[in-house]
Amino acid sequence: MFDYIIVGAGLAGSVLAERITNILGKKVLILEKRNHIGGNCYDYIDKNGIQVHKYGPHIFRTDLKHIYDYLSQFTDWNLYQHEVLGLIDGKKVPIPFNLNTLHELLPENLVEQLEKQLIEHFGFDVKVPILELKKTQDKDLKFLADFIYQKVFLNYTMKQWGFKPEDLDPSVTGRVPVYISKDNRYFQDKYQGIPKEGYTKLFEKMLDSPNIKIMLNTDYNEIMEINPCEISLFDKKYDGKIIFTGEIDEFFKYKYGKLPYRSLSFKFETIKKEYFQEVATVNYPNNNDFTRITEFKHFKPIKTNKTSIAKEYSHEYDKNVKGDIPYYPIPRDKNSEIYEKYKNEAQTVENVIFIGRLAEYRYYSMDNVIESALKVFKEKIINE
Ligand SMILES: Cc1cc2nc3c(=O)[nH]c(=O)nc-3n(C[C@H](O)[C@H](O)[C@H](O)COP(=O)(O)OP(=O)(O)OC[C@H]3O[C@@H](n4cnc5c(N)ncnc54)[C@H](O)[C@@H]3O)c2cc1C
Missing domain, CATH: 3.40.50.720 (NAD(P)-binding Rossmann-like Domain)
Structure with missing residues (x-):
């Protein structure tokens, strides 16, 4: 027994x-x-020879050395740093919204002043949840907060969750804060990477x-x-x-x-090009039905003239639909x-x-x- x-x-x-x-x-x-x-971390090698994440892109990151050491018993790592772009006003700009994003989206004569005010008000290298930024009384910062809210958060959150940011727990939008910095990385954790032979092999060893x-x-x-x-x-x-x-x-x-959940579906496609997009993940806050496209080759580069991408769609979880998966509480x-x-x-x-x-x-x-x-x-x- x-x-x-x-x-x-x-x-x-x-x-x-x-x-x-x-x-x-x-x-x-x-x-x-x-x-x-492997649960939602499961990955496999697809018909193009590329390791794909079946349930959406998974990047391991942590500040906790003992967790990194624990997992490292079962895998070596590709030292990968995740960067995300978002298509906003026809340009692909860094997400989370940071000072570089500000420079790309607003006219230079406005940007200098806004950047100065942001740093004076909140400090440099500081992460500010959008709902916090929206509370500022300063007229210029309020303008900026509304701009970011409209362009980056509102439609993306509606697509992803079916609710406006303020109708969800603040922790949801807090996960992708406005970052007063010029660091374009999605995560700043000390340890970051993708298991060298993939997550599934890591689980097999475990x-x-x-x-x-x-x-x-x-x-x-x-x-x-x-x-x-x-x-x-x-x-x-x-x-x-x-x-x-x-x-x-x-x-x-x-x-x-x-208990309700949001579910996801992924449309996997092969593109006959070496690379499809500049980084692993591009978000589409305001265009298209999908929320983002992930190109898996960026996680573990291999030399091929084809590439594998997944378009990600969000919808309500329905337990009665066969194969539907509860992803996000x-x-x-x-x-x-x-x-x-x-x-x-x-x-x-x-x-x-x-x-x-x-x-x-x-x-x-x-x-x-x-x-x-x-x-x-x-x-x-x-x-x-
Ligand atoms: C799209 C997406 C992207 C993510 N990206 C990241 C990331 O980049 N970095 C990060 O740190 N985290 C990420 N995560 C979070 C990560 O997936 C979770 O931390 C992790 O999967 C949680 O593990 P778990 O064991 O709790 O759940 P799961 O991995 O879901 O495992 C639960 C298992 O229970 C099984 N199960 C359920 N019901 C039954 C039943 N009735 N009988 C038998 N088995 C059952 C399920 O099939 C599943 O395999 C992401 C999550 C999602 C959805």
């Missing part, structure tokens, strides 16, 4: 499986409903243990009966522990209602209230640990979810 059953082979589930087997020598069964490991059994194409509902105090696996009573990284509302059979007060009910109930269920973006209904970057899994291992598992 297994000491732990882990639902989900994404980062949260895989880090815990690795720790439980390698540090504690216990036995783990992973149930994964997709046909591969899960390479005789004590880990993985069942792919297996929804836990098909082989487990959970009624939270009594759990059975293949109709036999199961007395071990469960680590659950799936949707928390599904676990509790939606008793407090469904929608941080709004109403949804937090529903989640809190599930969270409170989860605290009363012994033997089940809820962790990860679906089970905690929150956005996690990769480093944060690894950090959270390592913390859970230390605080809840190691001394059991």
Whole structure:
């Protein structure tokens, strides 16, 4: 019998499986409903020989040395620094909006004064969420805030989330702040990169243990009966522990209602050119139905006369549509209230640990979810 059953082979589930087997020598069964490991980080080599990220571009970055060291046990790195451009007023300009973007979009006679005022007001090398910038009383800065809001945030947020920036938790637009700097990099974290042989290989190494059994194409509902105090696996009573990284509302059979998500679809295309665009990701805030185009060759350059791109479309998640995937929890007060009910109930269920973006209904970057899994291992598992 297994000491732990882990639902989900994404980062949260895989880090815990690795720790439980390698540090504690216990036995783990992973149930994964997709046909591969790696969750949303999954990548593969496509027909053009290019490594593509099936569920959208994933760039690893962190300021936490212990997280970088932990992952580096399973991979070497391509030291890649992400840059994003946005098509605004017919020009491709740096995103997040920074002082270089300002110079490209506004007339020179205005820019000098605005730049000076921005630095005087907020300081240099400072990140300011757009909703904060919009609160300034200064007439010129208010003009600038409205300009950035209209050109960069409003339509992109509507396309991506179906809501205006102010109708979402401020953390959403805060993730891409206005950056008072001339640094065009998307992230400023100390450690940044793409796993040299890809994320999937990293997961394979992480899960390479005789004590880990993985069942792919297996929804836990098909082989487990959970009624939270009594759990059975293949109709036999199961007395071990469960680590659950799936949707928390599904676990509790939606008793407090469904938690809404945004979903994505990707249209992959082959372009007969060495490169399609200047950088890995170009955002389209105001044009087209898609939100952005990613060209994967920039992550891991190879010499070919073809290139692979993905156009990304955002839409509401519908659980009843086969293959639809819940990508982003929608941080709004109403949804937090529903989640809190599930969270409170989860605290009363012994033997089940809820962790990860679906089970905690929150956005996690990769480093944060690894950090959270390592913390859970230390605080809840190691001394059991
Ligand atoms: C488009 C996009 C881009 C991103 N880019 C970045 C980035 O550049 N940098 C960064 O740091 N982070 C990025 N992230 C965040 C990153 O994907 C997450 O941090 C990470 O995937 C979270 O891991 P997880 O284990 O919580 O969830 P997941 O990876 O989703 O794993 C959960 C797993 O559980 C499985 N599961 C669910 N229900 C069941 C069930 N009923 N039975 C069996 N299995 C089930 C799912 O199939 C899935 O494989 C991005 C996310 C998205 C959506």
